[in-house]
Amino acid sequence: MFEMSEELQEFRETVRRMAEEVLLPRALDLDNRGEFPRDLLPSLASLGIIGTTADRNVGGSAMGYVAGLVAAEEISRVYPSLAFFLEGTQAPVHALEHYGNDIQRNRYLAPIIRGKQIVCLAATEPTGGSDVANLNTEALREGDTFRVRGRKVYITNGGIADLCLLLVRTGNRASMLAVEKKTPGFRIGQRESQTGFRSVPISELLFEDCRVPAANLIAREGDGHAIALSSFIVSRPTIGAIGLGIAEGAFEIALRFARERVLYGKPISRLQHIQFMLAEMETEIEKARWVVYYPGAALDRGVPPRRVGKWAARAKAVGAETALLVTQKAMQILGGQGVNPQSHLPRLLNDALELFPASGTVEVMKIIQATEILRRARS
16 A cells, blocks of 8 residues: 655654653643643644645645654654644645635745644534534625624634634535634634543634635635535544554553553463453554555545545544544553543543544544445446
8 A cells, every 4th residue: 555654754753752752741731731732833843743734835844644644643642632633733724725825825824834823624513513514604795805603613723723714604605714813703612521632622613793804715705615525534534543543552551551460470461361452452553554544645646635535534433443442442451540530541532532523423434435335336
């Protein structure tokens, strides 16, 4: 399928070292307090992590989609919340780079990629999550502005974003607007209650006669659905990579515990049923790795997002399910120590659960797969 280049292997080692030395010591406390570490963004930017898929002419590192998956996987071994922030950044960065005009790219992309500003993409509404075509948030054209009314919910990065790419209804079609935080009529509502990814504010966004310059329209009126679909497709494998990293982190905790925990005079790693569980966990991780990286490699080869949709959906679903399966087995191995709220394992389990609805539910991902399977069967 693909091989990791020497450059990517070095990038993996660099990100892993940063994660273990910088992120791990702070991760548990940040998640417990629900605090986003904005001070870490320049460090991520200096490694090229925020803009792995963006071209150098807009400030990106241009390392590619696989590099972005590597970063998400390695960070998620110790601090999945930060990787989830990156996934929430990836979709709007894609939208701006591939659909924005030169003025929009120059104004917004560089500060985001340098870690100076935070962006979100707001599509989900109270009446629908995965059904992005069913929009109630409306933008009415009035001269050189759009007047926006509506409400978005469960928006990743919403509570900390300086810029919001907003999916709206313009007439009978969907469009996308770039809305800056300072725009009158735009305000951040309540922070959603979260089981996992507690460092990242998932928030309600309110638009009350918010007047957005018409120059902030991304592409053309009516292009919003296509922009959102393309952007979600390229970001879904990152959800899978987060799941893969969570599974690896849980596996490493379980393996270390099994080797150190002595029962009846010998480490429990010598017990056959523990060995079976470790073997099953590693097998699930390695199976998921191929599924998760496949769409990233395809995108790096130049395959357009519309042809990667099924693979991206599968990567997201498999990554989420693998994370939950492996963390549950890890908790079985650790026993009572596995549910200690001051340890990392319960945090990984909570983050694994949060993956299931993120960026389209696992069930919707399987519908996407099945639709493509049935389409091929008819042809």
